[in-house]
Amino acid sequence: MEELGKRAMTGDIRAVSRLIRNIEDQVPNTHEAIKHIFPFTGRAHVVGITGAPGAGKSTLTDQLICSIRKQNKTVGVMAVDPSSPFTGGALLGDRIRMVRHSEDPGVFVRSLATRGAMGGLSKAVGDGIHVLDVMGKDVIIVETVGVGQQEVDIINHAHTVLVVLVPGMGDEVQAIKAGLMEVADIFIINKADREGARKLYKETLSMLDMGNFPSGWRPPIVMVESNLEPHSFAKSVDELWEKIEEHYQFLRDNDLLQERAQLKVQTEINDALRSAILEPILNRLIETGEFDKMVQRLMKKETDPYTLAAEVAEKFLVK
């Protein structure tokens, strides 16, 4: 498995994609590969792109790849779509918008299913970023599933978060709610040729006017018009890429990159503890049939979840 990590670091596409798959499948010993590459991570600029379903995230990502490639920088993309809660299957369709980059060796695109993760990403995104980072990609774009108001895990992984808004999604109260609207480093108003775009712009602006920005970065609002006008679409996405670079430079100039990196590290240790401590215990309970017994006891109201949890903790954790 360490070998796979070494090959991924040389830019071997098959090794990279297999490693990401092993991370997704939680193949035993995949950690060995991550251990090997971890010291070499932290070089790439990670850009998150999030927003409602159909807001235009994939189309924007496709055009952003063009803007980035014009500067001869290489790009890795991880695009997340939902898994079915019923069958576990998934239809991953983000790649349709990015097919034209499939023959460019400077671009690597990978689709991931959420596989039950609730925060708008897949559990594999954190380590996946490490893999694309060490394979040498300059910029990594992480496209979240179409989100509602609350799925903001992307802030734990990205240096620059883009929130894509479209006209017609609600009144100005939506703009001042907590959650999604708070996490943007850059707002994009997409489909800005549509009715309601000016109103949305004003509402977003007045929301920003009410805020204070302790870091000193006030999120800009970038208007992007229909991709049916290829020239003006490309131009506004070029401008968007300039803003993204400006934000990254701002983080660097103000020693704020470390803060973002710390969020990621906290998430990683949290996840690693879960997989090292909680998951083995759960697996054990399931294997021995104790889990089923606990379910039955709860169904009969013989006990409650907290008492059960305390019993399990008593049994497995050494104080």
Add this chain to the structure above:
Amino acid sequence: MAKKIRILLAKPGLDGHDRGAKVLARCFRDAGFEVIYTGCHNTPEQIANAAIQEDVDVVGLSCLSGAHTYLYPEVVQQLRSRGADDITVIGGGIIPDRDFQPLYDAGIKAIFTPGATLDSIVDWINTNIAAKE
């Protein structure tokens, strides 16, 4: 976590009739597979590169234009030239009986034509494809 079978579904060449591919995408999703759908007008090079980047077990090709005898073997060749001959290629569409054997000879592992049930396609995949280690 159980391993998932991953499938790339693509329409090579100049053919925009994607109803069948979409029905299959939905059906594979419901069968518990992870389906990457790349849409219409893909080149064999794009399909091979996408299949490798996505690390799929199977590539499913749909073509109704009559160009399957060129396009399907070309996808197999492109995969081979990238050292990815472990990825299984299957195809469907309006394919005359006489084309079956040449396609099998070129490395297409299964062919499904109009009348094939969705269940028979899912069964074939479940029987012949084990998700990779």
